[in-house]
Amino acid sequence: MRDWRYRFDQHKATLSAALVFVVIFGIYAANHPAGFSANVVQTAANKGVLLALVAVGQTFVVLTAGIDLSLGAIFILADCLASWIVIGSPLMTGLGIVGVLLAGLACGAVNGALVIYGRLQPIVATIATGAIYFGLALALRPNPGGDINGDLADALTGQGPGGVPVSVVALVVIMLLVWVPFRRSVLGRAAYAAGSAEVSAYMSGAPVARAKFLAYCMAGLFAALGGLMLAFFTYSGEASSTNAATYTLNSIAAVVIGGVSLFGGSGSAVGAIFGALIFRTINDLLFVFDLDPLWQPLFLGLVLLLAVSLGSLRLLRVRNRLELFGP
């Protein structure tokens, strides 16, 4: 019984994010003019999965108490790259996908190397590498365009048997293949430990440097997966600086809403997925309730600000002012 309680506490943030999502999505579906149908779910899922993938990537880094402000740029770079190489015969398409994912992994590895082995501050280092990645995307696609394997795109953005959106199935499969093994591995545990208390983790012999490096690589990989999905949804590539900035910002918002601590060491990528879905559904709610589109950016900004301000509730537990200042 004690064990059950402990486990519940550990997953409380994730569970409450899931609960909030169910409630909000229920309101959304109930008020949608077309009613609750497979098509409504499909559209919502496709938009949600994009942000969810980038948010999962951000989670890896945030868990280690870092931050990656270049994920939006990697996301866009993958989109532009995919619009060149993910096309042609099944073999060519497959190789193209591998190429895009490797590019994302490489971007993440550069970030990781700069932060861990170069000992740069994650904020500045990833802002600078973000400029590089966005420049590369712009070089690939100075003007929006390109093409992508249409059959695969239709398959991945359509509905499977029973009206289940394929993109959600893909997300679940990816999480089962990557997140679950990561969470249970030594490196995954070391990533949590590094985010919680880096020096203690180091002194206890946890492979801190390797775990953090892996986290940045994973962030790049997931941002590239998101970019690949974006290419499948839009059938083209576009180097949009607005999109890059928006996805970077929204991935952080999703992570925070999903109950992952920005100070590192607590939270889960599953929570971040629900955070992303919540963020997206709030956006859609504004449509359903006929809010003037002009109000949307402001409303989303306020939601984000409110979500991050919830973190200050911990101030109520502080007994000694000195605890505020950290180590």
Next chain:
Amino acid sequence: MTMRIDPADPAPPGLFKRLDPAVLTAFGCIVALLLVGSLYSTSFLSPGYLLQQLQVGAFLAMAATGMMIVILLGQIDLSVPWLVTVGGMMSTAAAGYGPWGAAFAIPAGVLCGVVFGLVNGVGVAYLRIPSMIFTLGINAVAQGLMILRTGGSAPQDMATPAMHGLATGHALAGIPNAVWIWIVVGAVTVFVLRRTTFGRSVYGIGNREAAAYLSGINTRRIVLLAFALSGGLSAFAGVLLAGYSDKAYQGMGDPYLLPAIAAVVLGGTSILGGRGSYLGTTAGVILITLLQSILSVMQIAEAGRQIIYGVVIVAMLLLYGRGPRVGS
């Protein structure tokens, strides 16, 4: 046996020893850039061209000054892009309210920036939310408000003659007004940072906030004030920019965030806070402005400019922006 210390000889170290190597490197890079540019075209060394670069650099310098104060605290202000836009848009908006509005256009724009900066400060100092995420949120809110204002209608967005004159005129000695403003703001910043309690507290908090708090500094008020200053200076950059291009528009502040941070960091200010000089930031601003100018004169496309930018900043960071080793 102890070394004999001559009491008469605590001479101030030489100028070169006192200067941060980072600042020297930055100035060295400026000279190198000018040499490279002069190989390309002799007009790079003409006073007219250099003054024009300083004039354009003055807008960045305003944003970088605010950013530097915040970075000295060990924080960061990512709301610069839309606070610059707020400054531009609100000052031109005030100009729509008759002669009184036009007269108060510039303070109105700056004041709006200060208000946003104060909210930033409350979030960071009193709610203790990491500045990186809170200022991003404020950036989004400012963006939302500005889109709300300009989206549905076409509001007044023309700069007043005063703003135009401030940004483009040459009132004194043939030197652009914007450069004079830079000199004044720079001198005030140096005085505030070196000679006032506020300035010394900023350095103290940046070094170790707990120690600053225990020595009786009202750390929260200092942080609040620093963010308000940063917001006001960003908005002032927007006012000048709107005067320069004669109108305010969405996204006018977008190209200022990365250069502002880069100018501060390239100037040798530690991103962890507590260390850095305004001279370095000035060098950083000139360096970034020249780099931008040379890249555009050489007609390198936007893509190449972004890449070179990023690479130069990463390279400079690796040279002297590295943190301590874990566990040592």
